Amino acid sequence: MGENVVFAVLWVVFSVLGEIGDRVIIRHNPMYYIVSNQGQLALQAFNFLLVVLTPVFVFVVLFLVFTMVRFTTKRGEMPPANKRFAIDNKAFVLVWVGGSIALNLLFFLHPTTSAMEQMFALDQPAANTHDLVVDVTARQWQWIFSYPQYGLTQTLTPNGQNLLELPVNVPVKFVLRSYDPYHTYDQYADVIHSFWVPAFGIKEDVIPGETRYEYLTPTAITSYAVNPMVRVQCAEVCGPGHPWMESPLAVVSDQQFAQWVKAQKALANG
Amino acid sequence: MAHAMTVPESGHAPRPRKAPMPPVLRAFLWAAIGFLLLNTFVIAVDPFRGHPFVTGPSVVFGWVGAAIGWLLGIGLYDAVLLPLMGFPTRWQERQQGWRRYWEFATDHKVIGLQYMMFAVGGFLIAGGIAMLMRYELMTPYLTIFHYPSNYLTAVGIHGTLMMFSFATVFMIGGLGNYFVPLMIGARETVLSKLSGIGVWLVPVGILTVLFSPLLGEWSTGWRGYEPLAGQDANGILFYYLGVLALTMSSLIVALNLVATVMFRRAPGLTWGRLPLFVWGQVTVNLLMLIWFPEIQTTFVMALLDKVVPLNFFTATGSPLTYLMLFWLFGHPEVYIIAVPAFAIWNEIIPVMAQKSLFGRQWAVIGLVFVMMLSGLVWAHHMFTNLRNSEILPFSFFTEMISIPTGFAYMSAIGTLWKSKVRLNTPMLWILMSMFNFLIGGLTGVFLADPIVNLQLHDTFWVVGHFHYTIIGSMVFSGFGAIYYWLPKLSGRTFNETWGKTLAIITFLAFNLTFSQFFLLGLHGMNRWVPAYPAYLQPMNFEVSIFAFILGAAFLGNILYIGYCWRNGAQAGENPWGAKTPEWFTSSPAPRYNFPVQPEIVGSLYLYGEGTKVPVVTTALGELAATSRATQDPQFDWHDYAPDGGGVTS
Amino acid sequence: MSKVPNEPPIESPEPQQPEWSRRQFLVGTAAIGVAGAVTLFGRQSLVNAARSVFGSPVSSGTVHLYAYDYYYIPNYMTWRVGDRMEVIFQNQSHTHWHEWTMGRHVNEAYFQAFGNLPADAWQEDFWDGVPVTLSDPYGIDNFVPNQAIVTYVGPKAAYNIQSGGDFSPTLKPGGSLHLSFTVPNKPGLWDFGCFVQQYIHYRTGMRGQVMILPA
């Protein structure tokens, strides 16, 4: 009896401490830097899992420590062999099995299904009629961005690097394709890439022969200079150039975006 | 060797011969001959002129020739083919001495040790490569690897060797082969010759993968993703072929062990009494029998894609099909590695606590359900490229698989609760393994959640997660098992202070290294990059330092175990007071394991008052299985051979 | 539990044939191991050693330089000062542009991801002040003469001449170009490479060397 109580009390105490620790972690953003609505979903789910799993973690670790402290013989001693041991405890098994089923069903409902439903809702075409459309073409090894609504076929920095720039708080529809636009006789000459902006909290693979879509809304004005997680980075190995399949990214105000579009047009027209 | 056919008529004493070539060298020689023969043949019939002497197609055939030559040279010819065809052979199984580990053997204990030896070799090679990778990652630009392709090839070799030549091979080929027959009271395995040949495919596989850069760098990592693999240089062919050899070897182990458990259990060893470790092995052996042929087929298709070339998985075919087929095998593979580890926990804990195993049936059910569910979760590796509508079912099964996995913890916790356990080195490793796997499992819950997965996939979070699950489960439990069984394997034991010190150093170094992988991943470090943005450098630098300590700690353990194997103090017959049958014979066990067929008369996991010794070895006359002994007073167990061969001569 | 007298007898105590030799085994496997290590890690050193002992044949007259994804054939050449050369530069890739630049010194520490790339790749451009004649342009993406003294055969439009960066003919997939020149008096070891796509080609190994021998 005594052990049960001590263990339970310690479990509660350390779980509470753990939860306090979680609050601190959550205040400091465990995902470091997230600036999109889609990323917020991921962050919320992450935080929820963190909070719920903490007592589980504490339970097992406390048990392991408890074993080492209270349930051990002295060095070199044999364990006493004079008892009959319980090989079953219906209550414990019921709580354990029932508890783990309940916990996993909970996780499946929330955050798994609930967050996915929110993501699917964001992805509904009907909800995205006024989106900014950005065609993203992945090619070994560069990201090519074009803005069909503005007639921009390839946006570049002054020194010729591909550049992605987005207006803040405007929903964006990324159209993801992996092929080689300079090489039209074989549409499918490229490999799988993965379009990832760490600060947006989502990546989608770009697969030759398929057109895929990703919807999100950037929620803060920022850029690679502000935080290096604001960058386009290929996340799926795509050959030796993979580490450098990257591109700077800037999220700007509406006016700045309009100016930028003008400047890009001027650049394109030479 | 042709001269074997010119052996003089039987009856004549064979003429004294000159010493034969060491089998390993002969195998290398015959492999070289095999390679040259087939490679040259292909080059000769190749209609295209002006190509180099070794081309993609020629090297594939040449490799097959080399593998066949190797196996023939190592013993397939003398020990299997000649007797099979009715020719006299000079082959004789060696009973003693170090030489028997370097030639063909049929004793499952020798084979098991051969598997362990090769697996440790694979581990050291792949671990050394990991050290090079960590050295490279100390700086954000390329240093020791000149080009990313070199680094990526290193990552690929590291992953491939660790998975296929170490993790599976050590737990199943090594520990499984050695202990399953002993633990079921069997005196030999069923397919002992096949098994003796199969183990020699492991060095073939290791060398093939290791030398793949000779044919050119490959950039896909251990998963060989298409269509990228189709672009790679011919080095990728050696990845396919090496894995083919390694999986073939493991497949033979699985076949042999399942058959042995089905047909060679001691009288009284019902399925209900089967030791947990054996349950673990049997379940994963079934997984291997199902999924290894699948991945082998896939790799053959990928190989044909490359050398013919065909278009199964290229972009005009379907690259996602390859990903599906890979993970269809790939996920069960990680359970093939982890399940034996869970079994080891609950094998060792009751012994060390001298307390009955809690909820034995739950521990077994857990293993079996993990096995079954493991075939339903593969696409959780593909949330970023799957159709959205397919995400949720896979997420569901993935989350559910943590329930049976938890049963291993439940049994362990129930057993340890209010016990008085000996906190010795094996036990310490097991507790550490439970801690590490807990972290691996909990970080896996985050990955199972698709919305979180879309951020964490392909980052160092994943790398941290799977190193925690794999090293946490199989490496830590493997060390626990080796320390636990060292008295059985060698008759010797180790020093607790040394054992524990090494365990604690390893544990600290491991956690300091890999816990930071999670932070790196959250902070935007992606996989497969030898060059990364500079803000990630400080943590990478520090991780590498701990990784070097970890490498040294692993090496220290291996050396220490090797030292104790030869020079440790003499161990008692059953030093831990265990009840499973392997402890009811001398250490190390004799050629046919038990002096007489043992009988199992009680549960192997009950301790305390009123429980009996479950293994009976002396009741000679009562056993039907050894009826020969009762009928024939001259019968000497030494003559006992499972195939009956030794009895009449 | 009883200890059983169970060391099995050795079935044939005297081996009927001599044992295989332990020394042969150790020496043989060690030799194979060393040979393996050399082939894995030592190939470049072997090549370099052979080159320094035997030298490598001097190429002069017409030389082909092929660009593939992402390497050159050949990636090592020896020229002699004062020799008349015609380099036929040909892009064999089906998908990628490739160029040919030659010079000295690139700071590789820049080659982290998001490194600050140098505006001008080579600190020293080999072609500075070198007279060179270009002819037979086919599938030229662009050509930057930099400080070279260039003579164009045929209409200039085919060369798509641009400015900025090193001397660099850039070819479309399948393109080719002839460069004729007298090897200038710049002896020593020179690097060449392709800086297309933000230097990724160069960074992944699309590079080579030219050893220029004094006249």
Ligand code: HEM
């Ligand atoms: C000795 C300590 C180890 C260290 C320091 C280490 C380190 C690493 C690193 C840095 C990577 C590369 C990540 C990347 O760039 O994408 C990696 C990949 C990997 N490691 Fe380890 N590792 C160790 C042990 C192991 C063990 C014991 C196993 C399995 C038994 C293992 C299995 C793998 C696998 C499967 C990969 C993935 C390769 C791929 O991406 O294709 N590692 N490891």
Ligand SMILES: [Cu+2]
């Ligand atoms: Cu990519």
Ligand SMILES: [Cu+2]
């Ligand atoms: Cu990539």
Ligand SMILES: [Cu+2]
């Ligand atoms: Cu190039």
